[in-house]
Amino acid sequence: MDEKYMSKLSPIADFWAGIYLVIIAILSILGNAAVLVCAARRVTLLKAPELLTVNLAITDIGMALSMYPLSISSAFNHAWIGGDTTCLYYSLMGMIFSITSIITLAVMGMVRYLVTGSPPKTGVRFKRRTILMVICGIWLYATLWALFPLLGWGSYGPEPFGLACSIDWTGYGESLNHATFIMTLSILCTFLPCLAIVFTYFGIAWKLHRAYQSIQSNDFQYGNIEKKITLMAVMISSGFLIAWTPYVSVSFWSMFHSQEQDHMTPLITLLPCLFAKSSTVYNPVIYFFFQRTTRQELRRLQRVMFCCSHQLNSAAEVEKAEDQMGKDTDCNIYENGTDETCVGLVGARCHQSESQVMSLG
Structure with a gap:
């Protein structure tokens, strides 16, 4: 076997790296599959910006399915399996999925910036067709x-530790061809997307700050929902950047110190690579947490709106809704912190309307 594909780590280090990757692969596949299943079940209710979150789940599960089995088997084999062919395949998949992820995050930040209104409800609204076209453009770009x-x-080429493949970073100083490619790739697929993420979320924070200074009381619930959705996007983007920053830093160090590459401990090059792979795990956790809390807020807002402004539907529809949802819900939940005038004036209407909303949720 070619020397460059032999592991530079000890067998015990390879073993534990393989175990770690098995755990990451299982959690990534299960978590992101759950996100996709939930999205499929409520596909007609998905808002256009949510399609970007679905796209992130696709990239994460795609990376776990197409790349992790090869790196896991190579770790347990103590050498890269398949030689040049699988190295090329692994690098290709890694480039496509990693660039798709970071560009999706950058677009998510820009969309959130445009959607976030100051005051609330004044932001741009996107059609699903528009977002789908953007997602297709992201995949073509990657x-x-x-x-x-x-x-x-x-x-x-292979990574310095011998159990993964990616861009040949050490070729930066060897030829103008490598140097121009790496610098252009770094600017257009790393630095600019990262700047877009940082500046758009600073812009969103400023918009929300201005909005809450002039927000009307009846818009508070809407503003709270918008804040939570934005916080979800910030956490997903921050997690991705934190996970990949060590790997990018080590890669750039190897670019400008290719002559000193042999002096770097293989473990130092392995750990950032393993840490970067964790980015496929926590996105589903963040998504499910904020999806649950945001949907609860949306339901509360809908109940108040139905209680205060909607008329009764037919008696048959109300009776059917009450049979489905039981007798647990009524407008008494608003007696602590919501408009008691609404509860007092509407009475039974409020109870019936809320049951209808809950049946829709």
Whole structure:
């Protein structure tokens, strides 16, 4: 076997790296599959920006299914399996999924910035068709960059520790071809997306600050929901950047210190790579937590609106809704902190309307 594909780690380090990757793979597949199943079950109710979160889940589960089995088996084998062919495949998949993820996060930040209104309810609204076209553009953009090394601009190669493959970062100082590819890739697929993420969320924070200074009492619930959705996007983006920053830092160090590459401990190059793979695990956790709390807020807001402004539907519909939801819900839940005038004036109407809303949830 080619020396460059032999593991530079000890067998025990390879074993524990393999165990770690098995755990990451299982959690990634189960978590992101759950996100996709939930999205499929409520596909008609998905708002356009939520499709970006679904796209993130697709990239995460795609990475786990297409890449992790090869890296796991190579770790337990104490050497890369398949040689140049699988190295090329692994690098290609890694480029496509990683670029798709970071560009999706950047677009998510820009969409959230435009959607977030100051005051609330004044932001831009996107159609699902528009977001779907953007997502297709993201995948084409990532695929184009992944194909460039195959077309002669840049190249792929094994990582220094021997159990993964990616861009040949050490080739930066060897030729103008490698140098121009790596610098252009770094600017267009790393630095600019990261700047977009940072500046858009600072802009969102400023918008929300201004909104809460002039917010009307009847818009408070809406503003609270918007804040939670934005916080979810911030946490997902921050988690991705934190997970990948050590790997990018080590890669850039190897670019400018290729002559000193042999002096770097293989474990130092392995740990950032393993840490970066954790980014596929926590996105589903963040998504499910905020989806639950946001949907609860939406339901509370809908109940208040139905209680105070909607008329009764037919008696048959009300009776059917009450049979489905039982007798547990009524407007007494608003006696602590909501408009008691609404409860007092509407009475039975409020109870019936709320039952209808709960049946829809």
